Amino acid sequence: DTAVSQTPKYLVTQMGNDKSIKCEQNLGHDTMYWYKQDSKKFLKIMFSYNNKELIINETVPNRFSPKSPDKAHLNLHINSLELGDSAVYFCASSQDLRTVNEKLFFGSGTQLSVL
């Protein structure tokens, strides 16, 4: 069983559209994240949720809205897509955001291409 799974794997869409990426973890973790990896492979945290509560919001445009219906799911909805949103988006989870030595488990990524 895949520990952290995200769908879709690829997403190609036009500028101005609205799209969603879904993420689910079956590890029983309390904390989930969204990371963005740009074309130069730089990886930056976007959001973190702990037990369905938003903890980290790293100055992401409000066109990006995460939603956590329960602690096993963290979805990412993006409104009015722009060319600069093209990237690979990774979902991740960890047991507890407050534990310093926690390791993250990553999904395999969603490659978003905005045309």
Add this chain to the structure above:
Amino acid sequence: AQSVAQPEDQVNVAEGNPLTVKCTYSVSGNPYLFWYVQYPNRGLQFLLKYITGDNLVKGSYGFEAEFNKSQTSFHLKKPSALVSDSALYFCAVRGMFSGGYNKLIFGAGTRLAVHP
């Protein structure tokens, strides 16, 4: 503010030779350091971490990393490289966020190319 730097975009090494991927860090307080590996079209996978204790940390796939406080470095090493080690390697440091929560801050990544 916490940060990590990976000075090399790419490291090339011949199979069977030792490899080193460099990382330096900047933190206030105790450093909590990590290495992750990303294979093509995959998410990042945890390799190893340094929290406290021995300066030489052993991890997955035969990798190890040496914590050097005086040089603020945490270089990733392997005695004998394999072609299958070719991947993107990320160094990371645990940063503190408001409210006592942690977040991982990643370096820019280093591409390791092992050739036969």
